[in-house]
Amino acid sequence: MSGVIVVGVDGTDTSMRAGAYAIGLARRQGARLIGVYVRPFASSMVSLADAYGSAVACEVEAQNEVEAQFRATLVQERLRLGVDFEMVVRHGDPYTELCQVAKETQADAVIVGRSESALHRFAGSVAQRLTRCGRWPVTVVP
Numbered sequence: 001m002s003g004v005i006v007v008g009v010d011g012t013d014t015s016m017r018a019g020a021y022a023i024g025l026a027r028r029q030g031a032r033l034i035g036v037y038v039r040p041f042a043s044s045m046v047s048l049a050d051a052y053g054s055a056v057a058c059e060v061e062a063q064n065e066v067e068a069q070f071r072a073t074l075v076q077e078r079l080r081l082g083v084d085f086e087m088v089v090r091h092g093d094p095y096t097e098l099c100q101v102a103k104e105t106q107a108d109a110v111i112v113g114r115s116e117s118a119l120h121r122f123a124g125s126v127a128q129r130l131t132r133c134g135r136w137p138v139t140v141v142p
Contacts, residue, residue, distance in 0.1 A: 003108035011066035014113025018141040022111040038094040
């Protein structure tokens with residue numbers, strides 16, 4: 001079977017496990033794997049308490065590190081893993097961007113890690129929103 005699997009990666013432990021799961025699934029099914037990293041817009045990180053922007057700068061640097069690590073792993077492991085793997089970096093809301101990439105690539109499945117935020121139990125996580133959307137089979141990796 002061939003197809004397209006989209007996996008959301010944001011540097012958290014659960015998203016990295018989701019990435020590992022997605023790689024194995026793509027290899028077994030001969031599917032193309034699209035890794036999606038969504039960076040928030042800088043304006044959503046601005047805080048009134050951070051007059052000099054140092055917190056924003058730190059957050060941007062952390063995002064750059066996650067993206068660089070993701071790209072380095074992709075380059076290093078692509079041949080060893082034997083998976084057709086592409087990385088997509090978007091800016092915006094993770095749910096919206098994952099849906100957009102899945103739609104653009106005609107994904108057969110979407111894989112994400114479980115949210116580690118307690119707030120998401122009340123507000124809803126990306127995984128919950130993707131599952132409720134019902135457009136693609138969604139696997140949530142703990």
